[in-house]
Amino acid sequence: MKKIFYPIFLLLLSLLAWTACDKIDEPLTLIGEEDFPENIDDTLFYVDSTLVSRKQVLLEDFTGHKCVNCPEWGIFAHELAAELDHKLIIISIHAGYYATPDASGDYTADLRTDAGTQLYEDFQIFANPTGLINRDEYNGSILVYPDYWEEAINTQLEKDPVATLSVKNKYFPNLNTVVIDLNAVALSDIEGKYKVAVYLTEDHVISPQKNNNPEVGPTPDWLDFEHMGLLRGAINTTYGAYISENGEMVTGEIYSREYIYKLNDDWVAANCNVIVYLYNEDTWEVVQVAELGIKTE
Amino acid sequence: MKKRSVKLFLLLMMLPAMSFAQGVLSGGKVTGNVQVDAQYYSNDDKLGITDSTLNYKKFGMNGFANLIYTNGNFSAGARFEGFLNPMLGFDPRYEGVGVPYWFAKYKVGTLEMTAGHFYEQFGSGLILRSWEEWTLGYDNNIYGFDAHFSPYKGVMLKGLVGVQRYFWEPYESGSRGIVKGFDADFYFNDMFGGMADSKTMITLGGSFVSKYEKVPSYTFTTDSAYYTVNEVGDTINWINQKTYEMNLPHNVGSWAARANLSNGGFSFYVEYAEKGNDPNATNSYIFKKGQALYSTLSYSRKGLGLFFATKWIDNMSYKSKLTEAGNPPMLDINYLPAISKEHPYSLATMYPYATKRNGEFGVQGQIVYTIPKKSKLGGKYGTNITVNYSLAKSIEKDTITSAITKSMTGTDGYKTSFFSIGDLTFFQDINVMVERKFNKKVKAKVAYYNQTYNKNVIEDDIFNDDEMVDANIGVIDFTYKFNRRNSLRTELQGLWTPEDKGDWFAITLEYNISPKWFFSVMDEYNYGNPAEKMKIHYYNVSFGFTQNTTRISLRYGRQREGLLCVGGVCRYVPASTGLTLTLTSSF
Numbered sequence: 091m092k093k094i095f096y097p098i099f100l101l102l103l104s105l106l107a108w109t110a111c112d113k114i115d116e117p118l119t120l121i122g123e124e125d126f127p128e129n130i131d132d133t134l135f136y137v138d139s140t141l142v143s144r145k146q147v148l149l150e151d152f153t154g155h156k157c158v159n160c161p162e163w164g165i166f167a168h169e170l171a172a173e174l175d176h177k178l179i180i181i182s183i184h185a186g187y188y189a190t191p192d193a194s195g196d197y198t199a200d201l202r203t204d205a206g207t208q209l210y211e212d213f214q215i216f217a218n219p220t221g222l223i224n225r226d227e228y229n230g231s232i233l234v235y236p237d238y239w240e241e242a243i244n245t246q247l248e249k250d251p252v253a254t255l256s257v258k259n260k261y262f263p264n265l266n267t268v269v270i271d272l273n274a275v276a277l278s279d280i281e282g283k284y285k286v287a288v289y290l291t292e293d294h295v296i297s298p299q300k301n302n303n304p305e306v307g308p309t310p311d312w313l314d315f316e317h318m319g320l321l322r323g324a325i326n327t328t329y330g331a332y333i334s335e336n337g338e339m340v341t342g343e344i345y346s347r348e349y350i351y352k353l354n355d356d357w358v359a360a361n362c363n364v365i366v367y368l369y370n371e372d373t374w375e376v377v378q379v380a381e382l383g384i385k386t387e
Numbered sequence: 388m389k390k391r392s393v394k395l396f397l398l399l400m401m402l403p404a405m406s407f408a409q410g411v412l413s414g415g416k417v418t419g420n421v422q423v424d425a426q427y428y429s430n431d432d433k434l435g436i437t438d439s440t441l442n443y444k445k446f447g448m449n450g451f452a453n454l455i456y457t458n459g460n461f462s463a464g465a466r467f468e469g470f471l472n473p474m475l476g477f478d479p480r481y482e483g484v485g486v487p488y489w490f491a492k493y494k495v496g497t498l499e500m501t502a503g504h505f506y507e508q509f510g511s512g513l514i515l516r517s518w519e520e521w522t523l524g525y526d527n528n529i530y531g532f533d534a535h536f537s538p539y540k541g542v543m544l545k546g547l548v549g550v551q552r553y554f555w556e557p558y559e560s561g562s563r564g565i566v567k568g569f570d571a572d573f574y575f576n577d578m579f580g581g582m583a584d585s586k587t588m589i590t591l592g593g594s595f596v597s598k599y600e601k602v603p604s605y606t607f608t609t610d611s612a613y614y615t616v617n618e619v620g621d622t623i624n625w626i627n628q629k630t631y632e633m634n635l636p637h638n639v640g641s642w643a644a645r646a647n648l649s650n651g652g653f654s655f656y657v658e659y660a661e662k663g664n665d666p667n668a669t670n671s672y673i674f675k676k677g678q679a680l681y682s683t684l685s686y687s688r689k690g691l692g693l694f695f696a697t698k699w700i701d702n703m704s705y706k707s708k709l710t711e712a713g714n715p716p717m718l719d720i721n722y723l724p725a726i727s728k729e730h731p732y733s734l735a736t737m738y739p740y741a742t743k744r745n746g747e748f749g750v751q752g753q754i755v756y757t758i759p760k761k762s763k764l765g766g767k768y769g770t771n772i773t774v775n776y777s778l779a780k781s782i783e784k785d786t787i788t789s790a791i792t793k794s795m796t797g798t799d800g801y802k803t804s805f806f807s808i809g810d811l812t813f814f815q816d817i818n819v820m821v822e823r824k825f826n827k828k829v830k831a832k833v834a835y836y837n838q839t840y841n842k843n844v845i846e847d848d849i850f851n852d853d854e855m856v857d858a859n860i861g862v863i864d865f866t867y868k869f870n871r872r873n874s875l876r877t878e879l880q881g882l883w884t885p886e887d888k889g890d891w892f893a894i895t896l897e898y899n900i901s902p903k904w905f906f907s908v909m910d911e912y913n914y915g916n917p918a919e920k921m922k923i924h925y926y927n928v929s930f931g932f933t934q935n936t937t938r939i940s941l942r943y944g945r946q947r948e949g950l951l952c953v954g955g956v957c958r959y960v961p962a963s964t965g966l967t968l969t970l971t972s973s974f
Binding site: 110111112113114116117118119120121122123124125126127128129132265267350352 | 597599606607612615621623624625626627628629630631632633634635636637638639640641663664666674789791792797798
């Protein structure tokens with residue numbers, strides 16, 4: 091009798107597996123989220139999006155409009171970004187002594203921001219220009235001087251991307267407001283807690299800049315200097331927010347965030363860029379960065 | 388598909404001839420039967436029937452022919468069907484002719500293999516039963532492979548894979564699910580030598596069934612309002628819209644376990660079944676598991692029969708296509724046994740019971756007692772008394788509502804506890820029938836029924852008690868036999884209810900000239916209908932002729948609207964007037 095029961099028992103087990111059943115623990119999954127102005131007249135919008143899956147590098151260039159050495163290196167950085175097919179994303183942060191506006195004269199413009207000043211102080215920047223390149227150490231220091239920017243940037247670019255970032259900007263012209271949807275996905279197991287910071291920069295801002303290098307422009311005052319990547323503000327605070335509930339990321343999982351930001355009416359929306367970067371809270375290292383302009387028509 | 392079916396049918400028809408030619412299958416036997424129901428409809432002002440309401444289909448015909456070839460361990464057969472046009476009350480999607488059922492079966496040793504279409508049942512059918520009921524237009528046959536195998540004495544294994552019939556629609560990937568199933572029965576008295584002579588018979592069984600289907604995509608959106616204020620105090624009001632997708636299971640499994648014990652006149656059967664999360668159109672796409680319990684207990688000895696049955700069903704609609712709903716019920720994988728008595732008298736069937744597959748408690752008890760013949764009460768031939776009671780009620784449901792779908796959709800639907808009984812009555816039937824033969828010429832039946840019928844629940848799946856019908860029905864059925872061949876049966880029926888269509892009276896006179904002829908006149912009169920113009924006579928005149936295994940009957944008259952139910956599965960029959968021809972024959 092046992093001879094027959096064992097095969098039947100095995101048969102039953104195998105058939106149990108064969109007659110499958112999908113247990114659904116989460117019947118409803120969030121697949122999309124959109125924000126619209128309640129006023130129907132304001133619902134006109136323009137949308138643009140980008141997906142960054144290659145390795146990109148963030149250069150936070152601490153500068154000031156009265157810093158005479160800064161234009162040269164700022165221009166160098168942007169030329170390098172073009173050479174690198176814009177794998178290099180630049181935020182030009184006016185902070186510190188050289189950024190203070192004068193009461194009168196050519197340098198009355200205040201290009202500083204609260205976020206920039208906080209970064210300047212927290213990272214103990216003491217000279218301009220100074221860069222943070224992915225906020226990672228180069229030659230034992232997190233502060234990288236311009237002579238080493240290219241080497242440090244190339245070092246970062248040699249790393250494999252560990253996360254992707256996708257950004258969608260929806261600009262409502264009647265409200266001069268941008269709704270930013272971002273998704274982050276870890277491509278491999280990454281340890282630690284991750285935050286995402288969202289900043290706004292503006293290109294083509296014409297404002298005087300001191301300069302001591304005649305090869306790049308007028309000296310000593312470059313009155314119609316075209317500032318690029320000028321930090322205008324931190325959209326979700328200086329240090330951003332956890333990408334997930336506790337900051338941890340599971341490979342392949344999509345983490346989404348949405349932010350709404352009303353632009354200052356003095357800024358030119360078409361020249362503005364949203365910059366999103368993902369960084370490790372413990373090491374400060376920026377593991378991915380994306381930049382997306384605002385489409386206004 | 389129809390063309391393909393016809394080809395297969397012709398091939399099957401040719402099989403015997405081909406085989407005969409080869410001299411291989413000599414000695415085969417061909418059997419078959421045919422039924423044709425044809426109706427010619429006429430306009431009827433009283434019933435509001437016009438050419439337009441008939442869709443200009445003045446003629447309806449439902450017919451089938453079964454042909455089965457058997458030769459030793461091999462058999463093959465087919466059923467040809469035609470619905471030209473489908474008779475009133477049958478789904479118009481049946482329109483057409485073809486061969487929706489054919490099979491080839493052979494047996495080698497203890498293995499029996501069927502290829503083609505087949506009907507199968509595991510246990511009482513709680514998780515799988517494919518069956519056909521011509522009068523309902525119900526057919527959920529499975530097209531695929533079915534195997535029965537006995538590896539050991541007393542052990543019977545069954546396995547099947549296939550797709551179910553859906554009118555004439557051929558199976559295509561995604562059109563409906565694929566059903567797989569396995570069943571085992573263990574007859575202990577056959578398996579164990581020591582129990583062979585035991586008066587106690589024990590059988591245990593179990594089944595697994597699963598369906599696979601490509602699932603559709605359903606999304607839901609929610610809107611919530613909020614506002615933002617920027618640094619300079621500008622306020623913007625926003626709508627946040629979230630979109631959710633429902634995760635529907637591709638595979639839905641079920642299992643059942645059962646036991647049957649009998650000893651002498653006692654017999655006890657119990658079966659319990661569970662079904663995995665199966666959101667579908669019939670249960671409002673809830674993700675709760677299904678449960679069912681069905682049990683019967685019976686006792687019989689000479690002159691006495693006792694029967695008791697109960698069932699408890701929760702979320703057990705199980706179809707091979709999750710979007711399928713409505714009538715006629717199609718693509719049912721399982722069957723939930725009815726536990727009410729089916730009555731032979733027309734007014735007693737006016738308020739029939741229909742199984743509520745997504746939640747129902749039921750109980751039935753029946754006593755059949757024969758007062759012995761030649762006793763004072765029993766008379767010369769004895770008297771049969773049948774008392775039957777059946778009740779169907781709701782089960783307790785504590786509803787869960789999703790904030791996303793604003794309904795039970797996308798949740799477990801509700802909470803309930805096993806074998807809970809709700810307050811809402813679906814159906815109740817108390818009936819008594821006394822049957823007595825007075826002498827060689829006279830016999831009579833007298834019956835009384837008290838029925839409670841929740842019209843909203845049974846007919847429209849609206850779960851309240853706003854349309855309860857409480858009906859009392861009385862029947863006298865009197866047969867007088869003039870001689871060995873001639874008899875007259877008279878049937879008087881009355882139905883009294885203050886609800887629905889009010890009171891009815893019915894009379895039937897049926898004259899039989901055995902064995903070939905019968906003539907019948909019948910009238911059902913709705914004299915108590917609250918609407919004066921609906922106080923209608925539903926008259927019928929019919930006769931029939933029987934010759935050997937062939938029977939032809941012709942009927943002219945009115946058909947009242949209502950539900951026709953067999954085994955708790957129902958079909959709506961609309962009112963009609965016309966001539967009906969029925970032909971049945973077998974060979």
